Amino acid sequence: MTAELNVLGACPLDCPDTCSWVVTVRDGEAVRLRGNPDQPYTRGSLCVKVNRYVEHSKAADRILYPMRRTGPKGSGRFERVTWDEALDEIAERLTAIVAEHGGEAIWPYQGTGTLGYIQGETGQAGRRLWNALGASFHDLNICSRAGNTGLRITNGTPGGMDPETFALSRLILLWGTNTLTSGHHLWKFVQRARADGAHVVAIDPIRTRTADQCDEHLAIRPGTDAALALALLHVVLDEDAQDQDYLDRHTKGWDGFEREIRRYPPEVAEEITGIPAKDIRALGRRLAHTRPTGIRATMGLQRHRGGGTALRTIAAIAGVTGDWRHPGGGVSYSTSAHVPIQADTRPGLLPAGPVRTLTMTRLAEGLEDTADPVKCLWVYAANPMGSTSDQNRVRRGLLRDDLFTVVMEQFPTDTVDYADIVLPATMQFEHTDLHAGYGHMYLMWNEPAVPPPGECLSTTETFRRVARRLGLTDPSLYDSDLDIARELLSGGHPYLEGVTVERLRAEGWVRLNVPDPFVPFTEGFPTASGRLEFPGPGEAYVEPFTARAAGPYRLALITPASHTFLNTIFGNNPELTRRAGTPKVLVNEKDAADRGLRDGARVRVFNDNGEMAAELEISDRVAPGVVMTPKGHWPKLSPGGVNANVLVDERDADMGRGAVYHDNLVEVAPEDGAGVTASA
Template sequence: MTRELNVLGACPLDCPDTCSWVVTVRDGEAVGLRGNKVQPYTRGALCVKVNRYVEHTKAADRILYPMRRIGPKGSGRFTRIGWDEALDEIARRLTAIIEEFGGEAIWPYQGTGTLGYIQGESGLAGWRLWNALGASRHDLNICSRAGNLGLARTNGTPGGMDPEMFARSRLILLWGTNTLTSGHHLWKFIQDARADGAHVVAIDPIRTRTADQADEHLAIRPGTDAVLALALVHVVLDEGAEDRDFIERHTEGWEGFEREVRKYPPKVAAEITGIPEKTIRALGVRLAHTRPTAIRATMGVQRHQGGGTAMRTIACIPGVTGDWRHPGGGVAYSTSAHVPLRVDPRRGLRPETPTRTLTMTRLAEGLADTRRPVKCLWVYAANPMGSTSDQNRVREGLLREDLFTVVMEQFPTDTVDYADIVLPATMQFEHADLHAGYGHMYLMWNEPAVPPAGESASTTETFRRLARAMGLTEPSLYASDLEIAEELLSADHPALAGVTLERLRAEGWARLNYPNPFVPFAGGFPTPSRRLRFVPEGKGYVPPATARADGPYKLALITPAPHVFLNTVFGNNPELARRAGAPKVLVNAKDAADRGLSDGQRVRVFNGHGAMTAELQVSDRVAPGVVAAPKGSWPKLSPDGVNVNVLVEERDADMGRGAVYHDNLVEIGPVP
């Protein structure tokens, strides 16, 4: 008889929605996947990318066995080996590196390929092992760090609104976020608000598919978001609509912030942001008189030189309007800070060994350091050759013959091609994990639905095997996945009241035990004074690097997320790659005409860091002076072996050394 069952799980990918899903399994094989209809945020819908996940797990190019390199680095030539052989070689090489250079010569380069608290970066998977070995600490700052720190400077935490509260909003500012592509489940709540008369504004350098559906689109110049925020507050003050009671009772630093605001009337802001003065003034008037107002600002808004300051200043708006008083008012960036799980990487396993911190956004720099050299790069849940800035210099580092590189992967990415040893990794249907969305207030349990494919192993199982191969005796290195889950849920926090592993495994999800409706700062802000901290005078705006287009490169480059890829995940899926098409660059008609370029022409996009070829699309979706080239393609599947990150400088944002993917100048010309 055919035996069919449904297994509850969760999407692991780097998206705020973290969907609850149901896997249909027939005779031990996953044959179907659907969104969980009873989960309040997922509501039965998955995205265009994850709808192909069953197909993706069975792809012909999936890595199923350990492999050793047999060709030059970068060639992608490997031979199959056994797990024992792979682990013996790794243990021997790591031991030799530690003896000669110390544990800090090992760089565990973890990414956001999975966000799980057991298998992924949210729980710092593998860090007990790395701390036991004295490895360098990995600063995983590439995605959202600048914005997190900016919000924390204002509110004391990057945590803010429950996105479900957008259904109660009357004015919604979608600021630097393409909701319908990168977290589309929020749109349902926006639609609920619109049904009650809410006005939706998209603030974005690109007229995205979200901007197409909004009531207004403000085509802001990249990196000038803080100026717009200050100008909107300026109009609120002109209208006499600031919430004086809230300011006096719940904030600090008002006088200095008011002086900063007065420097940016709409006329001045229009010159900087490229948004017409009358448009800024009209939105400011609407903001002044519409309660509650919700601001959705996600990671794109802070990927430039002044990204942290931009989020810090945007976060001041509800402090002026008093929107934090109301369900449906405030700022939503990430809900991760509301998740009180107990993450324990056991940092004290080698307390006698001082360790350095290596920064994710500075991979090329770290691999080029000869004073304290990295001798082992261990890559997992990451594809830095495709996703990291300064692609040409990263490639130089990965080509080092003295660099022992181990990659744990599901598919033969560009990074895999530079590995010495490749270890096959399980996919989400094949292992247990605990998830929390950074765009909602739920915990999700992922139950294994099918056995691991081939000889693949989960992240936790791989590190248990390596600890055993290295003869380590620390008991915590061998904790099972269910033991880790129990430990994560053991935090003494009221938000976890009633949330047990038994319940999660039975039901698949549980809402964190916060009030509903959730007003996050009803009891005060988590700052020393319990007050929101306004931006000091002179600290409200850090201009982007693209503001100085006085050299040979005149066009500000944006690298948006495409609709069919998630970072470089799915870049090898034939159907999704077909939908994405060849690399493209969107250019305004004026800029194309100024350079004698025409629609559909193959062009060279270049700057001092590198160059790529792309198909030029003349479009009014970008303003003059701005070009857009989507991220996510695999370099080795592109015509010239690179993607758009070859044009991105390895440079720091103003806070947290955040990445600057949207703050680079380029030029465009015909292909020679």
């Protein structure tokens, strides 16, 4: 008889939903993957991307063995070597780098390819090894940092609403978030609210597939969200609908913020946001008189020069209306701050002394530094050649002959092509991990279901072997995965009461020990004052870079998530790349006419950073002055060997040095044209 086993696990990918899944194993092989029907948030469904995960794990281009570069950097030519040979070369090179340049010459460049607490970014996997070597600190700021920082200033934490309470909302603002593409499990709670009469509004520069399903869509100019928030509050004040009791008891700085709101009537906001004043006023009246109002604002919203300020001001809306006191009211950005797990903070696991910080979104700058050069770039769970700003400069940095690059990977990404040593990495149902979604209130356990193929190793096992080959003796470097998991859960926080490794392994998922419904700020905030702290005069709106399109580039570029890729993960999957099609750029009919562009034509999208080739689609999904091309295509599988990140500046947002993927100016011209821009 054929032996069959169902193993509970969790999706590791950079998505708020962090699904609970069930892997069916037959005779030691994963044959089926489905969403866990018993988990309250997943409820049996996965996304179009992850539905192909079993197939993806068996792909012909899976990296199964260690490799050493044989051709020039960037050529992608390698030879297979043994683990012993790879570890010997790594140990020799790292020892020499530390001896000559110090540990800070090592840059451990970790990404969000997995969000696990044991194997991934959330638990800062590998930090024990890097601390022992005195490596530079990697500031992983690429995804959500500006918004996190702004919310910490206003609320004391990025944590907000439990997304399940959107089912109780009577007005829902989906603000800068394409729910049906990037976190579709929230939609069932939105639908439940609509069944009870809720009104749902999409606020987005693009008419997304989510906007198509909403009651209303406001096409906002990119990066002007804070101005719209202020104008909506202006209408709330005109309606005398502020919650004065909540303002008096739970907020700080109201007088100054009220004066700031008064500077942004709907007519002023129309000039800034492009949204007609009558539409702003109508939504403002609805906001004034609808309790509870729930706002979903996710990471794409804050990837511009004023991103931190935007989230800070949007969070303030619920302070004025008092929505933070109601189940179904407030703002949902990331629930991860509610998870009281602290990774590697015991005294023995901290760096021996201060080290420099290297910022993820400044990779090109870091690799160009000749005064204090990076001599080893160790890339894991990341694909910077496909996902990082200013792609041409990054490429030049990775071509440096004196840079020793190690890449831990599952597939031959563009970044792998620049490696000196490639180490084969496990995929999710081949290793142990612990997860917490940033879009729900559950912890998830991922039990390994099948053995790794070839010679693939987990992140933790790879770092244990590297430490052993370097002769390092700190016992914490050799903790097992289960030891690490028990440490992560050992903090004693009330939210973790009753949550153990044994329980997670048995049940697969556990809700944090919080009330249901969870309403976090009914009686105060985790700020220094204990109150929501409003922005002061001049602190509530930062103009985006794209607002001043007065030079040769006059179109604001948006690079949202693709429906078929997750960042660049799945960018090599044959079926998903077929569905994604060739890279396209969406241009409004007016902008196309001004430039003499035809629908379906091959075009160049360009600025001073570089250019990419794409197929033009004339569409009313983007407003005049805005163009859109999705992220996620692998450069080497795209025309010209680049993707949209070749156009993105290596520039900082206003807070946390966040990324600015949605705050760049470009032009579009026929592929064989001279690039003459439209007249002013």
